[in-house]
Amino acid sequence: MHHTGGPGWRITVDASAPLMIALYLRDASGLIGAGMPSISAIHPPIKAVEPHQLTSQVGGMESLRFEWEQWWAQLLGVFPGRPPQLTAPDFQEFAGHPALQRVVQAHFGAALDWTRQQLAQYELMAAQRETMGDLKILAQLVQDRELELGRNARDFNLSILELPIAEQRAWFLEPNRIVMSQHLLDDPEVFRSYVQPVVEMLV
Template sequence: MYIAGTESCQISVDEPSALVVALYIRELIGISGLTAPEIPVLDPSSDIWPAWAPRPSAGLAPPPDPFAGLIDREQTAREWARWWRHALAVGAAAIDDLHPPKFPAFHATPSLRLLLQVHYERAALWADVISSDPRVKRAHSAPRDGLETLAREAARSWGARPFRLRITVIPVQTEHAWQLGPDHILMTRHLIADRENVLDWLRSRILAMS
């Protein structure tokens, strides 16, 4: 995560690990069409393990299929969608809900809780490996200097009023962004890495907010 701008006028960029874990779980169990906006599949795919990273191998046994008589897929999908909305809203703080092995924060979503008990360790390892790739850090930082300039432009437009914009990044296919609210944008990693394109896209929206 980083913040461009000043205390009173800032743009933050973050790729919350809880969202990466949630997307891994979604892909692993094969549920889709549950988000608004609809989110593409992971890139890289959840079945790809980077060649440069040690595999989880020895310590992790193949996970059982939780849908083999244990939980209902449709119920789990609804619970996952509820979790996604919450994690997207709170951002980085969503990781505080993920406390294995009992996952007490998920007591109201028992199917999802069981799913996390089965898959969380593998999902968290995958998310850590993917997010620690130096190419990811370069992608996030690509527009940083331009965001500093945009924050200064916004400060001039907004005058004495404080300005906050949160950019949440997710590692999925396509180059796209979605305006979730006046101060929150969901953006793919492919778009944040495209410096000129993302700055052009953001400039008109930020200045229109003044």
């Protein structure tokens, strides 16, 4: 986790294991384009497994998509209610979402292994960024806006969640969250094109 801040404002950059697990389960089930926002496929990609046998008795793919999208919205904090905890092996928290429960039961072990691998790689990348000063761009964006406005930044918190996804882009979630590719920072100009408008709005 990285923190950048000044008087009254704070920007946090971190990975999110729950979102990684959810995206793995989405891609493993072939739920292309599910969720709002519709986040890109995970990277490295995984092979989808036809979930028909798992879900045919509990509403099929239509129910699975609906239940996954509701869970995704809870994880992003844009849907009422707290996201359920994941407690193996039965995942009783998903009893009201039987199609999703069966998919979680079938794929949770693989999803957890994949997520742990990605988090380990993220920690290495984050440490390298700290050494190289790559995240100084965040404070610079705030300072540039302060100079433009001729005043200090308003009080704000901005949370940036980085994910191992194929597409280098970001999604803004009102009021103060950004979900983005963990490699977006590799291209400062593209990173700036997504993040600067949000910082300018908050400052």
